[in-house]
Amino acid sequence: MKTNDLILQTVTKVAAFVIILFSISIFLGGHYSPGGGFVGGLMTSCAVVLLLLAYDLKTVAGLLPIDYKIMIACGLLISVSTVAGSWLFDAPLMTHAFSDFNFPVLGKTTLHTAVLFDLGVYLVVIGVTMTIIQTIGESE
Amino acid sequence: MFEMIVRISLLCISLSMFGLIYRVIKGPSTADRVIALDAMGINLVAIVALISILLDTSAFLEVILLVGILAFIGTVAFSKFIEKGEIIEHDRNR
Numbered sequence: 001m002k003t004n005d006l007i008l009q010t011v012t013k014v015a016a017f018v019i020i021l022f023s024i025s026i027f028l029g030g031h032y033s034p035g036g037g038f039v040g041g042l043m044t045s046c047a048v049v050l051l052l053l054a055y056d057l058k059t060v061a062g063l064l065p066i067d068y069k070i071m072i073a074c075g076l077l078i079s080v081s082t083v084a085g086s087w088l089f090d091a092p093l094m095t096h097a098f099s100d101f102n103f104p105v106l107g108k109t110t111l112h113t114a115v116l117f118d119l120g121v122y123l124v125v126i127g128v129t130m131t132i133i134q135t136i137g138e139s140e
Numbered sequence: 141m142f143e144m145i146v147r148i149s150l151l152c153i154s155l156s157m158f159g160l161i162y163r164v165i166k167g168p169s170t171a172d173r174v175i176a177l178d179a180m181g182i183n184l185v186a187i188v189a190l191i192s193i194l195l196d197t198s199a200f201l202e203v204i205l206l207v208g209i210l211a212f213i214g215t216v217a218f219s220k221f222i223e224k225g226e227i228i229e230h231d232r233n234r
Contacts (some may be wrong), residue, residue, distance in 0.1 A: 003223065008216065019209055028204060034199055042208070046213055053216050056232040137228035 005054060012054035019047040027122055028115075037118035041125025048130060057137055068130040075123030082116045147197030150190050157183050174218045197225065 020043075027040030051060050086095040098112035160183065163176040185207050192200040221227050 015209075015212070022205060022209070034202055035231040037208075039202075043209070044207060050213055050216070052228050053213070053220055058231045133228070138230060 001112065009054045013051055016047040016050050019050065020044060027118070028119060031112065031114070035119030038125055041122045042129065044122075045126050045129035045133075048126075049133060050136065052133070057134065063133065066133070068127040070127075072124050072127035072131070075120040075125075075127060077120075078123065079117050079120030082113055085113065146190055146194050150187065150194075152188050153183055157187075170222055171219075174215060174222070176216045177218075177226070178211055181207055181214070185211075 023040045023043030023046075026035035026043060027037060030036030030040070048060065048064065051063065055063075082096075083094050086093055089095075089097075091097075095114045096117070098110055098114075100108055100110050119130055157180060160176045160180045164173050164180070167173045167176060185204050188200050188203050188207065192198065217227050
């Protein structure tokens with residue numbers, strides 16, 4: 001019997017977008033307000049889980065053609081290279097640096113290398129969560 | 141005066157939480173329990189909002205949205221389990 005999930009799928013199309021925006025806002029605001037890479041990654045994978053609930057594994061794999069195991073490796077690589085980057089400037093390990101930059105549209109912006117470390121955490125959390133959920137969901 | 145009102149509303153929401161816990165334990169069908177858990181999530185949102193008024197901080201505002209999203213996803217997952225028996229299908233058009 002085929003069921004009609006029109007309401008769920010329509011709500012998902014709007015809600016997943018809002019959840020991803022919220023997770024990005026949590027991720028970027030992690031330096032000054034509660035949040036950061038971990039919660040942001042969990043919320044992004046929440047949005048993907050909502051897509052998995054409304055559709056199925058095959059459709060979502062076509063929608064987001066990402067191998068989440070490679071995503072874990074990329075996140076670890078970004079974090080480790082951020083940590084190892086302090087060697088280039090003869091600083092102690094895990095020294096982070098920040099500076100002010102002038103961008104054409106954004107104006108004066110402060111960029112900090114801790115954000116790159118957090119980006120690695122974000123990617124690892126998404127990768128681990130989605131690998132667990134997809135592996136459990138696929139087994140018949 | 142204002143703090144008193146917030147405390148009274150916290151008490152009222154706690155009482156409604158007790159009513160919902162009764163429904164979760166007693167509820168005859170699974171659907172009753174799922175609805176009661178969903179409403180408990182929404183009550184939790186109200187409690188967090190009132191406590192952040194009481195503590196005079198805006199640090200918990202993300203928690204409100206977070207609990208709302210988690211309650212929604214949890215309810216959808218539970219209702220899909222009740223309807224189809226599996227939460228994540230491999231191919232729905234098969």
